[in-house]
Amino acid sequence: MTMTATNKTCSARPFGESRMKHSIARTLLLGFFALILACPPAYAAKQVATVVATRGDVQAFDAKGKSRPLAIQTPIFEEDSIKTGEHSQVQIMFSDNTLINLGNATTMKIAEYRWQPEQKDGALKTQVKEGTFRVMGGALTKTAPQNFKTETPTATIGIRGSMYAGFVTPDFLSVVFQGGKGIEVTNAFGTVEITKPGFGTKVALTKPPLPPMKFTAQEIGEMNKSLSGNGAGGKDDKKEEQKDKGPAPKGEQGVMAAPAPADTAALGGGGGQQPRSAPR
Amino acid sequence: MAQLKLFAFALIALHLSLAQTVAATELPPSYSLGKQYFDQGRFEEAYTELHKAFVQDPANLEINFYLGRAAFESGRLEEAVMAFDRILIANPDAERAKLELARAHLRLGSRELAKQYFKEVQATNPPEQVWKNIQQFLDAIAASEQRHFINGLFSFGFSHDDNVNVAPTESSVNVNLGGLTLPITIDQKAISDQIYNTTLVANHIYKFEDSPYTWKTTAVNYNAFYGSQNIHDISFLSLASGPVFQGQNYLWQIQGMLNTVDVAYDRYQSACGLSSTLTWLVDQSILFNLGATVQQKNNYQDGDKDANNYLITAGPVFTRGPDRFTLSLGKELENAANDYNSYDRFMLLARYDRQLPLDFALFASFRFQNTKYDKTDPLYISNRADNVLDLSCGLSKRLWQTEDKRRSLSGQLSYTNTKAESNIALYQYDKNVTAAELTFAF
Numbered sequence: 001m002t003m004t005a006t007n008k009t010c011s012a013r014p015f016g017e018s019r020m021k022h023s024i025a026r027t028l029l030l031g032f033f034a035l036i037l038a039c040p041p042a043y044a045a046k047q048v049a050t051v052v053a054t055r056g057d058v059q060a061f062d063a064k065g066k067s068r069p070l071a072i073q074t075p076i077f078e079e080d081s082i083k084t085g086e087h088s089q090v091q092i093m094f095s096d097n098t099l100i101n102l103g104n105a106t107t108m109k110i111a112e113y114r115w116q117p118e119q120k121d122g123a124l125k126t127q128v129k130e131g132t133f134r135v136m137g138g139a140l141t142k143t144a145p146q147n148f149k150t151e152t153p154t155a156t157i158g159i160r161g162s163m164y165a166g167f168v169t170p171d172f173l174s175v176v177f178q179g180g181k182g183i184e185v186t187n188a189f190g191t192v193e194i195t196k197p198g199f200g201t202k203v204a205l206t207k208p209p210l211p212p213m214k215f216t217a218q219e220i221g222e223m224n225k226s227l228s229g230n231g232a233g234g235k236d237d238k239k240e241e242q243k244d245k246g247p248a249p250k251g252e253q254g255v256m257a258a259p260a261p262a263d264t265a266a267l268g269g270g271g272g273q274q275p276r277s278a279p280r
Numbered sequence: 281m282a283q284l285k286l287f288a289f290a291l292i293a294l295h296l297s298l299a300q301t302v303a304a305t306e307l308p309p310s311y312s313l314g315k316q317y318f319d320q321g322r323f324e325e326a327y328t329e330l331h332k333a334f335v336q337d338p339a340n341l342e343i344n345f346y347l348g349r350a351a352f353e354s355g356r357l358e359e360a361v362m363a364f365d366r367i368l369i370a371n372p373d374a375e376r377a378k379l380e381l382a383r384a385h386l387r388l389g390s391r392e393l394a395k396q397y398f399k400e401v402q403a404t405n406p407p408e409q410v411w412k413n414i415q416q417f418l419d420a421i422a423a424s425e426q427r428h429f430i431n432g433l434f435s436f437g438f439s440h441d442d443n444v445n446v447a448p449t450e451s452s453v454n455v456n457l458g459g460l461t462l463p464i465t466i467d468q469k470a471i472s473d474q475i476y477n478t479t480l481v482a483n484h485i486y487k488f489e490d491s492p493y494t495w496k497t498t499a500v501n502y503n504a505f506y507g508s509q510n511i512h513d514i515s516f517l518s519l520a521s522g523p524v525f526q527g528q529n530y531l532w533q534i535q536g537m538l539n540t541v542d543v544a545y546d547r548y549q550s551a552c553g554l555s556s557t558l559t560w561l562v563d564q565s566i567l568f569n570l571g572a573t574v575q576q577k578n579n580y581q582d583g584d585k586d587a588n589n590y591l592i593t594a595g596p597v598f599t600r601g602p603d604r605f606t607l608s609l610g611k612e613l614e615n616a617a618n619d620y621n622s623y624d625r626f627m628l629l630a631r632y633d634r635q636l637p638l639d640f641a642l643f644a645s646f647r648f649q650n651t652k653y654d655k656t657d658p659l660y661i662s663n664r665a666d667n668v669l670d671l672s673c674g675l676s677k678r679l680w681q682t683e684d685k686r687r688s689l690s691g692q693l694s695y696t697n698t699k700a701e702s703n704i705a706l707y708q709y710d711k712n713v714t715a716a717e718l719t720f721a722f
Contacts, residue, residue: 052338053366072339089369091362093338099362101369134365136358163358163388179358179388196490197389214489217392224393228368228381 045077048113049092052099056088081109084131089227097138098124098148103226106131106168111151115140123147132226134165137180155187155203164200165223176200176215176223185209308336311343318346323353334363341367345377352384360384375401379410382417391421427489431686431722432482439477439715443470444509450705456661466706474507485524496533497521515542520555529561537575551577551589567597569608577614584618593627602635619655620664626650639678643694646671665703672696692717 045063051074058070063079070082076092084090084106091101096115102108112125120143126135128150141148141161150157150166154173157164162180166173175194177183182195190208192201198220201209314329327350333343348363361384367377382397395418402414447470452463479502486495502516522535533556540550553575560568571593579585595608610627631645647670656663674694681688696713 050338052334053369055369091366091369097359099359101362101365134362136362163361178361178385178390178393198392215392217396220390220392221396224396228365228372 045079047075048078048110048115049076049094049100050074051076051090052093053091054089057085058088058090058102059083059085076110078110078113081107083107094124094138094140096122096124096140098140099136099138100126101134101227103132103134103223103228106133106226108133114147117143120144121147125149125151127151128166128168129153130168130170132165132167132223134163134178134227135159136163137161152203154205154207155185155209158184158186160184165227167223167226171205173203174200174219174223175203176220307340307343308333310336311340311346314350315346318350318353321353323350326350327354327356338366339370341370341374345380348377348380348384352380352387357384357388361388375404375406379414386417386421391425395421427487429485429487430483431485432480433719433721434481435479435717435719437475437477437479437715437717439475439713440472441475441711441713442472443709443711444473444475444506444512445471446709446711447471448706449708449710453705454661455659461661470709470711471509473509473512475504476507477502477504492526494524494526495522496524496535498535500539511544513544515545516540531559533557547580549577549579549585551575553589562596565599567599568595569597570594585616585621587614587616587621589614595629604633606631606633620653620657622654623651624654625652641676641678642674643676644673660704662703664707666700666707667702668698668700670696670698686722688721690719690721692719 051058051070051072054070054072059067059082060070060074060076061067061081061083062077068074070076070090076082082090082092082102084102084104086105088105089101089103091099093099094113094115096117100108107129108131109127109129110124111127112123114124115122117139122140122144124140124147126149129152133150135150135157137145137148137159141159145160146158148159150159152166152168152173153170154168157166157175160181160183162183163178164175164183165178166175168174173185175183175185177194177197177199179197182193184191184193185201185203187203187209189206192209192212194200194212196212196214198214199212200215201212203209310329311333314326314331314333317323317326317329327347330343330347330350333340334347337343344363344366348360348367351357351363352360361381364377364381364384367374368381371377378397378401382394382401385391385397386394398414398418398421402411402418405411406414445468447468448466450466452465454461455464480500482499484497488494498518498520500516500518502514504512504514506512516539518537518539520535520537522533524531524533535555536553537555538550538552541548553573555571555573557569557571560570562568571591573589573591575589575591577585577587577589579587589612591610591612593608593610595606597607598605606629608627608629610625610629612623612625612627614621614623614625616622626649628648629645630647631643633641633643635641647668649666649668651664651666651668653664672694674692676690676692678688678690692715694715694717696715698709698711698713700707700709702708
């Protein structure tokens with residue numbers, strides 16, 4: 001009875017009213033899509049970082065395994081796993097200014113991120129399963145360095161306000177300290193502290209980290225090649241061969257000052273001789 | 281009306297979305313301000329503004345470049361590395377970013393990485409000036425990685441001495457014969473002679489990697505050949521080796537040493553011991569030297585002169601412009617096998633050096649030495665006590681020097697007057713030595 005009456009009511013509506021209803025619906029739909037376009041996607045997980053550089057195929061997988069491509073300024077959420085393809089790199093920036101570079105074929109999960117500058121508290125726990133990475137600790141490493149960890153299958157890297165780079169496979173870690181106060185590499189079998197730039201350690205599965213060692217040019221070059229474009233050591237040998245030919249007399253392609261004293265101050269003097277003046 | 285509101289809302293939303301995209305292609309205002317600060321050398325402020333611009337537009341390579349430069353100049357070296365890394369992620373052939381990365385890694389202490397970046401850019405045949413600048417960086421890195429250093433000097437001299445046999449000024453000396461004091465005539469005249477001498481000082485320094493310690497070994501050989509008085513020909517050889525610790529404003533070295541002296545081609549004396557010297561840079565114009573030496577001497581010609589010798593020296597060096605003034609005080613104790621050869625000595629040295637135009641330099645020095653012997657020699661009537669006074673002056677000129685200042689040749693003319701006074705007339709003498717010397721330093 002009611003249904004009939006309703007139908008009747010509907011059918012009794014004039015044609016113009018029905019068009020208006022459709023028009024409203026269309027407008028609402030348009031507005032809805034417009035809002036989607038205008039606003040960033042609202043995930044349940046909290047945003048912790050932003051993509052600030054990317055190259056090639058870089059994907060993020062949320063906690064449920066759903067993937068999305070990463071581009072500049074794409075937000076990164078807690079529990080996201082970031083995966084780079086071959087010949088791909090990404091750099092992400094956290095809200096405390098921590099920066100992480102991921103190189104070719106790398107998988108890293110952001111297991112935990114908290115940053116509460118007012119309480120001077122926070123934490124960043126990342127898990128690198130494989131690949132190459134470089135980490136520069138931000139404000140978090142100054143206020144709560146003990147909560148800043150990079151976990152790998154073979155060992156965990158702790159930071160004291162520094163920059164370090166590493167290469168990870170499921171049963172091996174190679175990490176080199178690149179500046180700052182130092183890093184600490186720990187697993188169930190031991191701990192090593194590294195405080196000299198260019199020095200690092202290697203860790204095999206179920207073995208303690210090796211004592212700090214100076215990384216070879218080749219090891220550093222390979223790591224860097226994966227991290228930033230071609231990176232240092234990323235060029236082929238043909239260009240190296242050209243070195244002996246000397247400079248080509250071509251137009252200015254960029255100016256670089258000769259070493260200032262501060263640039264070479266860290267190099268030290270000549271073994272107890274009078275300090276050699278920096279070349280100008 | 282409601283429809284219109286919804287439509288307007290949708291339009292605004294769309295506009296906002298598009299506006300974000302359009303804005304991303306324009307440089308944020310904070311970039312201009314940051315760049316302005318950067319050009320003015322206000323790197324802290326430049327960094328703050330450029331970082332704001334970067335957050336707004338992280339893909340902009342120009343912003344990243346100047347952010348990296350401002351980070352570098354304001355001491356945020358790690359951030360500089362990450363900024364230049366972003367440029368290389370976007371453009372792997374950005375050579376300028378590689379140069380900046382090389383500089384940042386060099387400052388951070390990652391020499392190996394810096395070297396790789398420098399070499400990579402140099403291999404692309406950049407403009408000549410850039411190539412040269414890179415080469416200078418590479419040379420500085422290579423020098424810092426050098427472990428072995430050799431330096432020293434070789435000199436050849438000719439001198440004239442008007443009293444090579446140290447003849448006393450007095451013609452008689454009082455001696456003790458069985459309790460009687462008797463004057464004995466000294467039949468010794470001053471003999472003048474020409475002396476040819478050679479000196480070689482060679483230092484080998486080994487620099488430990490990433491350590492403030494070095495190991496220094498020094499060999500010294502001195503030979504003097506007399507024109508006619510060959511009985512005075514001397515050969516001295518010394519070898520010293522030990523660690524050197526270089527601190528922020530001091531240098532401390534400890535050395536074990538061995539030396540031997542031959543006179544007239546016969547072994548005269550050998551010694552072994554330890555020495556320690558501390559050089560403290562008080563400020564830019566004052567150095568302070570402190571030294572201590574312990575030696576055991578073995579005399580081959582007179583066993584009574586075998587001795588343990590202890591020496592302490594201390595004194596400042598003042599430098600002001602072309603002037604340098606050196607003062608040194610010393611105290612020496614020698615405990616010989618026989619007490620009448622044991623002594624207690626005080627030394628004072630004052631020297632003034634001045635650099636002159638045309639690579640000339642002059643010096644003047646004063647040396648005083650007071651020696652008191654512990655016991656009376658049975659031959660004399662009282663404990664021997666001497667005062668020796670040297671007055672020297674000279675002029676030197678650098679004749680040649682390599683561009684890197686590592687090797688040079690210089691010549692020196694000097695004059696020394698020595699006056700020795702003693703309570704035993706035998707040890708009173710005068711002598712004048714005029715010398716010319718050529719020195720090659722390497």
